[in-house]
Amino acid sequence: NSMNQMRESYQVTWDFCRTKMMELKEKYHLQSIFALSRAEDIWSAIETILYSSGRKLHFKKRGDLPEILAKQSTRGLVIDSSQSGLIVKYGKIAIPCKYKAKDLWLWDEEKAILAYLAEAELQDAHAVDQMSKGIITDTYRSCFASLVCKKIRGRLRVYVHITVEGKAISKRRKDSTPRHYYGKGNIGCDIGTQTIAYTSNTEV
Numbered sequence: 001n002s003m004n005q006m007r008e009s010y011q012v013t014w015d016f017c018r019t020k021m022m023e024l025k026e027k028y029h030l031q032s033i034f035a036l037s038r039a040e041d042i043w044s045a046i047e048t049i050l051y052s053s054g055r056k057l058h059f060k061k062r063g064d065l066p067e068i069l070a071k072q073s074t075r076g077l078v079i080d081s082s083q084s085g086l087i088v089k090y091g092k093i094a095i096p097c098k099y100k101a102k103d104l105w106l107w108d109e110e111k112a113i114l115a116y117l118a119e120a121e122l123q124d125a126h127a128v129d130q131m132s133k134g135i136i137t138d139t140y141r142s143c144f145a146s147l148v149c150k151k152i153r154g155r156l157r158v159y160v161h162i163t164v165e166g167k168a169i170s171k172r173r174k175d176s177t178p179r180h181y182y183g184k185g186n187i188g189c190d191i192g193t194q195t196i197a198y199t200s201n202t203e204v
Helices: 002-009 014-028 032-051 104-118 120-132
Strands: 067-070 077-082 085-090 093-096 142-152 155-164 188-191 196-199
Touching: 014 032, 032 067, 067 077, 077 093, 077 104, 077 142, 085 104, 085 142, 085 155, 104 120, 104 142, 104 155
Parallel strands: none
Antiparallel strands: 067 142, 077 085, 085 093, 142 155, 188 196
8 A cells, every 4th residue: 555655665664674773783793683672672663653653753862871682581681590599691791680688579570480490391381281271371481681771870780671471470568468459359550651551361
């Protein structure tokens, strides 16, 4: 149709986006997984504007540090375990995942991810077997990670964002009673600056 013809005439296509990112990969000596992940994010934003409710592209402010993203857990940023806990490997660099000791939710999440990594093949096989019976199992398999670098009060801080398969673990108090309890059932809620995202067993 006319929209597709116009896109192609201005080179607003996924192929052009991917090809251009591969050129930048060679220029700046990036790994392919980082270039491909960034190309996917850019094209997703463009599609939102062309075909959905998006109104404009958002660019990082001058001086903001880039996000390092690899949408595969075994390439670029490798999620692994060590004696001290969860780590993310970037080349020869091993970045330990640290958090405040009183953050029980992060402690529970890390524990679940480490439990999966300890016997990944067994848990995957169990999940596949359950799926054949129509039962969905939360494995807490780490899908991919990203590194977000920020300067806060003159100090460089690196935050690790890990995307995990399955339901988020419910927040709890020290005595294991649930926090933010209201009604029955569990709902995951992410409160943003302009929107609120929520999910349940039947709705997103």
